[in-house]
Amino acid sequence: MSTTNIQAMKQAHKVLAEFTYEPGNVEKGYTGRTLYVNLSDNTIASKPVTQQMKDLFIGGRGFGLKLLWDGVTPDTQWDDPENEIVISSGPLGGTTGYPGAGKSLVVSLSPLTDCVMDSNVGGYYGPLLKFSGWDAIEVQGKADKDVIVFVDGDNGRVTIEEAPKEAVNSHVLGEQMAEMFAQSEKGKRAISSVSAGTGAEHARFGCLNFSWYDSRRGHMRYKQAGRGGIGTVFRDKKIKALVVKFSDMKGGLNNPADPKLLRQVGKKVNEEMHRLDPIQNDMAGVGTAHLVSIMNDYDLLPTHNFQYGSHPEAHKISADVYRQLYSPYRIQDGCWYGCTMACAKGIDDFTLRTGPYKGQVVGVDGPEYETIAGCGSNIGVFDPHWVAEFNFYCDTYGLDTISFGTGMAFVIECYEAGVLNQEITGGLELNFGNAEAAMELLHLTARGEGFGKIFGQGIRRMKKIFAEEYGGDPQFLQDIGMESKGLEFSEYVTKESLAMQGGYGLTLKGPQHDEAWLIFMDQVNNQIPTFEDKAEALHYYPMWRTWFGLNGLCKIIWNDVSPEDNALTDEPAKIPEHVDNYVKFYQAITGQDVTKEDLIFHSERVYNFQRVFNVRMGYGRRFNDAIPYRSVGPVTITEYESRAEQYDKQLCEKVGLDPEGKTTEEKLAALRRYREDQYEKLTDAVYKRRGWTLDGVPTLEKLQELGVDLPEVVEVVKPYLS
């Protein structure tokens, strides 16, 4: 990247607004203020963080929800200027002495679900923003022309600048921002940018890329706030990048209440990580790719649009293969300072086969398990290089690999079922395993051309288009289109886990395994056999997992390594020693004398607030928690017959029906009636446990118990309470 080009880009900037501020200090994890930016009228302002905001919403996702609630009305659409993008870390975020403490949380209204979306992401932006003086950035309005928003944390200055000449695609733009704002190569560590890509301009499932400088590799790297289309909102606002610069990064900047306690618990956790990760999941070696062969062994790896759970060629995209591609082995690949799990693996020196950057040698950030499954087994592709190419282009185009993969799997099954043909697809032969065709569709989607324009709408809207315009059977499309609330499913087969069906359907934002990951507890361990057991798990785990998003933390540290004596504890699935570690971590930073029950209470309060927010936006009720039948049981005869012995046994033992002499259609129908009824019963049990009505609305008693019965919250729920 030539200096002349960067200078020309900078000279073309026009500063539309400037705001100066005193840098300030972080006290016990908080700066005490949030930054408000309005791109319609170029306002930049500081807003105070009140004690009530800290008490009720903690930080991170909680702050995002509160600020978004205040910024929108029930009629606000995702592409209205009133919609906001809020990014916040959390009081524990930015800690360097405890692993996995660098997450940012992003909140907005989603183009896929038309409702509240939250997404978590690594990279440096959120923590550097905090140390620059801001607990959150809140961006509202829309610019007339492409802009960047630059927070200069070194000098206490925020600007909105027109930026006409910079690239839009992230792998180029991230480098340009680092080059533009760093004083030196080493100084690039002080820069982090948030960007999307050209794909996010044409598809509803746009994602955000959060950068950091990898000094070993000498280039920027990216983590993604993938789910829900917030990248699409970003480009709709004509934001090219949000950039932060903070050069004085060091440990201790959260000014913890008890630094000695923080050192003790951090040292203990880091030592455990070093000792146990290599012999447990080897996250530092292969990241989440270790899950591919495990999911395949347990018949859980989504294959051919979630029809099946395994494939004989799955070994070609397993961790053993990626271990060779992520080089060198076990190099520390953290996405925030001090993380000893360091699992942000990447492929260096990858030559692209297709697209606008064909022939270029690039770095690929990933692939993670979700991308390997979604852009691999689920679309019938078992070539690790194609998966890496999908990963690269989705990232730089600003497209969510999960929505892309699950959406592609749906489209392929529709093509193979005759709902689509080459006339509709513009000549693309969209068969399982045809990586070239899928890649071409990705490029078309990024350009907003041809069938890519339709694909970019997402599964929910494609179901409607395929039924109304191409004569597809609406019931078939509904059954096989793996979306709920409008968000595409992430990559696990849930047919044999009722609890995980709930873990996808009975959620706030849609079928992302953010809230719960109960497949093994349920399907394999058989630890939660009754509806009440499942409901208890669908209370505890979403609340516990929400807590990470309030505080700027990564969940993987909690559960991807396990103390040696965990087996001897009363509830090993909760990893109680790690929960105690987090209690100490929270105490050490904030000075609050909390128990583990208090942490659950913090989350439950925010969780219920978010549910009411959904109700406020016209959703958040039972109808919105429905899931497609493909996630519950076999849809087609082929699916049933692929595991006939297993399903016949269940018909006999669970349904009380003798399969002898019955046609597959009869058995399919009987199993379906049973399983759909099971999901409804689970829904009843879960709502009861959560303190909600049978329609899924939080009761007044629950809101009062949680102390979130604010007048504006009660006003929303009252019409739904008898």
Next chain:
Amino acid sequence: MIRVNDKFEIKWEQGMTVERLLEQLKFSFPLIIVSIDNVLVSRDEYATRLVPNGAQVKVLHMTAGG
């Protein structure tokens, strides 16, 4: 017959070890806890500890997930 997690049934064979049982079940998850008739079996015994016919075995997988 061996009953695992009150759910899976595996045909017992003479000389069946924990390791063999896990292979039969295709339980390849690295973070598991095994007990036979409520007695914990440590990982270093999987290749040698025999599983008696009719045993109630628990193989608990730790949560993890992507």
